[in-house]
Amino acid sequence: MTYAAFRSIGAYIPSKIMTNADFEKIIDTSDEWITKRTGIKERRISEENEASSDLGARAAQVAIDRSGISKEEIDLIICATVTPDYLCMPSTACLISSKVGLPNVMAFDISAACTGFVYAVSIAKAFIESGMKKNVLIIGAETYSSILDYTDRGTCFIFGDGAGAAIISATTNKDEAIIDVNCSSDGNYEDLIKTAGGGSKHPCSKEVLENKMACIKMKGNETFKLAVKTLTSDVQVMMQKHNLSNEDITHFIPHQANLRIIKAVGEALGFTEEQTVVTVHKYGNTSAASIPMAMNDAFEEGKIKAGDTILFDAFGGGLTWGSALFPFSPKK
Ligand code: UT7
Secondary structure (H helix, E strand, O other), X not given: OOEEEEEEEEEEOOOXXXXXXXXXXXXXXOHHHHHHHHOOOEEEXXXXXOOHHHHHHHHHHHHXXXXXXXXXXXXXXXXXXXXXOOOOOOOHHHHHHHHOOOOOOXXXXXXXXXXXXXXXXXXXXXXXXXXXXXXXXXXXXXXXXXXXXXXXXXXXXXXXXXXXXXXXXXXXXXXXXXOEEEEEEOHHHOOOEEOOOOOOOOOOOHHHHHOOOXXXXXXXXXXXXXXXXXXXXHHHHHHHHOOOOHHHOOEEEEOOOOHHHHHHHXXXXXXXXXXXXOOHHHXXXXXXXXXXXXXXXHHHOOOOOOOOEEEEXXXXXXXXXXXXXXXXXXXX
């Protein structure tokens, strides 16, 4: 039997920092309000010449270097992003494939907003368990700064740019295997988080540009309530299915959208502060990159060790949501 093992994690954090004080200069807000309502103090913004593929390729290189797997062994690249370099083609995964020097590998993007990385884990697992692929590079890469309306004070201060990546590989050792990934969606909530313009529904036009329809619009408060409910029930279902208690989880890594959401979910589920990985204060919400960037931070701080049980919990536009349960299994 072939299983899928989560081998390595990497990230790329753009160096440019945008603080809450920077937002005080462009919208009617305050550091105090943003901190109290979201826990966010700063977020990273990519350079003008950096697109999602540039961020993703840098994160991918770190994940490859840490995996103990040679680049040539990678046979699938999946990039989760809703801020691709190009709206239609080529895919960001294709661009990453050439940037990391893997031009002859199957590569495609997936669009599941903030749940994208968890969807990518699920797809990688399926490809490996079916025997179709052996070493999958998954990436979550976002440049939200390219789709933000910096006059929309209800949304623009939340998001940031960044990328995370991982290598998932075939193994015959069940102890190393990803235990479960559960992903879902509900398009009935399409209007909660949306970029309405620029696609086939409202193709690029004067109206789309004038009304900033290609920028993200979010109904924050409604989204907040659904996020807390869904992120909580998602984990409850996963834990019950595998007959797990909180002590069985070493690191709970929720989507980093808002510290109040993370705290509410963590408290409802009974995870301790030590178990819960939090990076939202320094990176804001980086959508598909948020979970791998958070995991990478914990890894670089020496908190994540081989064999630790990790639980991802994501929620985002679509709506989409999902959780992944796995041991961290670096190659021995
Ligand atoms: O990653 C995908 C999932 N996304 C999320 O999970 C995001 C979920 N939503 C949120 O994080 C929060 O809803 C926000 C941080 C976006 C907003 O916080 P909130 O506590 O839900 O605020 P609100 O939208 O209910 O607005 C409360 C008040 C309003 O004023 P009034 O009507 O009470 O006078 C807003 O106009 O806060 C005002 N407000 C602001 N004030 C200062 C809204 N944005 C700002 C701002 N600075 N930037």
